[in-house]
Amino acid sequence: MSLSRREFLVAGVATAATALAPGLRLVELAQARAPEEAVTKLQRWGLLIDVAQCADGCNACVTACHEENGVTSHNRPATDAQWIRKVTIKDRQTGYVQSLPLMCQHCEEPPCVDVCPTGASFKRADGIVLVDKHTCIGCRYCMMACPYKARSFIHEDTKDQKPHAPRGKGTVESCTLCVHKVDRGDGTTACAEACKSVGHQAILFGNLNDANSEIRKRLASRPSTQLRPDLNLNTGVRYTGL
Amino acid sequence: MKLFTVGVLAVMLMTTGLSAATAGEKKSPRVSLPTVNVNKDKAEQCVEPTEVMRRDHMKMILHQRDETMHQGIRTVKHSLKNCVNCHADPKTGSVLGHNGFCESCHTYAAVTMDCFGCHTDKAEKKIGAVRKPDTLEKLMRLSVPAAGGKP
Numbered sequence: 001m002s003l004s005r006r007e008f009l010v011a012g013v014a015t016a017a018t019a020l021a022p023g024l025r026l027v028e029l030a031q032a033r034a035p036e037e038a039v040t041k042l043q044r045w046g047l048l049i050d051v052a053q054c055a056d057g058c059n060a061c062v063t064a065c066h067e068e069n070g071v072t073s074h075n076r077p078a079t080d081a082q083w084i085r086k087v088t089i090k091d092r093q094t095g096y097v098q099s100l101p102l103m104c105q106h107c108e109e110p111p112c113v114d115v116c117p118t119g120a121s122f123k124r125a126d127g128i129v130l131v132d133k134h135t136c137i138g139c140r141y142c143m144m145a146c147p148y149k150a151r152s153f154i155h156e157d158t159k160d161q162k163p164h165a166p167r168g169k170g171t172v173e174s175c176t177l178c179v180h181k182v183d184r185g186d187g188t189t190a191c192a193e194a195c196k197s198v199g200h201q202a203i204l205f206g207n208l209n210d211a212n213s214e215i216r217k218r219l220a221s222r223p224s225t226q227l228r229p230d231l232n233l234n235t236g237v238r239y240t241g242l
Numbered sequence: 243m244k245l246f247t248v249g250v251l252a253v254m255l256m257t258t259g260l261s262a263a264t265a266g267e268k269k270s271p272r273v274s275l276p277t278v279n280v281n282k283d284k285a286e287q288c289v290e291p292t293e294v295m296r297r298d299h300m301k302m303i304l305h306q307r308d309e310t311m312h313q314g315i316r317t318v319k320h321s322l323k324n325c326v327n328c329h330a331d332p333k334t335g336s337v338l339g340h341n342g343f344c345e346s347c348h349t350y351a352a353v354t355m356d357c358f359g360c361h362t363d364k365a366e367k368k369i370g371a372v373r374k375p376d377t378l379e380k381l382m383r384l385s386v387p388a389a390g391g392k393p
Contacts (some may be wrong), residue, residue, distance in 0.1 A: 033314075035315065035316045035317050035318070038309075038314060038315055039314040073365055122312065124312065124313075125313075126314070130311070132308065132312070134308075134311070158360070162362065163362050163364075163366050164323075166360035166362070168360030168361055169359065169361040171360070179314070182314075183314045
């Protein structure tokens with residue numbers, strides 16, 4: 001039996017990926033999607049946010065997100081786009097204050113998708129909820145439907161967009177879960193990276209469908225919650241320590 | 243009446259014959275063609291032959307846009323990003339502007355282009371540093387398409 005060079009190399013990688021101890025792989029299978037392959041339901045991307053680790057007054061995730069995606073401010077807070085924001089909550093009885101980042105929760109049953117009249121608001125097979133700006137007519141029904149106020153409307157002409165994050169006047173936008181990074185196989189998001197770099201490690205990105213992923217292990221080992229669990233949206237973003 | 247019709251026909255034939263003859267001699271067209279600045283620095287062939295690109299570039303971009311948006315397929319070849327990266331003017335770094343690759347021709351043809359309402363018209367600063375090489379990505383995959391599969 002003669003093997004071509006290609007077959008030999010592929011077989012070698014396959015052996016390396018499976019021969020090691022279970023759960024320990026040389027090549028991360030979940031992230032090895034080729035550019036020409038479509039996303040599948042094998043992955044469901046999500047975030048786990050540890051509110052106990054999130055520092056009050058720290059804005060690193062917001063800054064990093066807006067820098068990564070070219071979301072610029074016009075110094076008009078009422079209409080500026082906002083993909084992620086810090087929310088401070090206070091227990092009125094005890095005065096206990098907590099701070100947490102809030103962004104698109106990437107619901108399994110997204111209300112924004114339900115109400116969109118053009119199909120512009122959609123959920124990818126891997127669970128990322130996005131706006132197809134090619135078909136968005138800017139009606140803003142999705143903004144009204146979202147229980148988390150996660151979406152923004154672009155009121156003004158945009159310039160100097162990032163090549164991976166097109167954004168234009170008259171369309172709605174929100175957190176894309178750094179879909180360009182996900183597709184590239186980075187295995188993280190701008191907010192999670194920033195949080196880690198300032199030493200808080202409050203945001204963890206991962207595949208909720210992979211039983212061996214860090215995010216699944218953490219979710220299985222400690223209590224966590226969705227925001228507004230009563231709505232049964234099965235959010236991809238979960239909170240712990242809340 | 244008959245004579246008149248024949249006369250008109252004869253005049254028409256003569257004029258068409260004349261205009262055809264003059265068109266053959268004339269080198270510059272009646273309306274000046276746009277000067278399209280092809281980026282000479284790259285000195286590479288475009289992703290498809292020029293004739294195909296002239297006629298069908300919009301179909302390729304449209305097809306690619308839906309695949310990328312909805313299925314996360316990010317092949318470089320027919321992507322808008324690839325167009326811009328290669329065709330951006332080395333001076334302005336853009337495909338727009340008076341002599342920009344896209345705008346010069348679209349202005350001439352009076353065809354509105356919506357791409358750059360959202361997409362950036364500027365080339366990426368670090369070309370090549372953005373993605374891992376294709377070959378490595380392919381090697382890392384376990385499911386290998388048949389030999390005749392997509393490149």
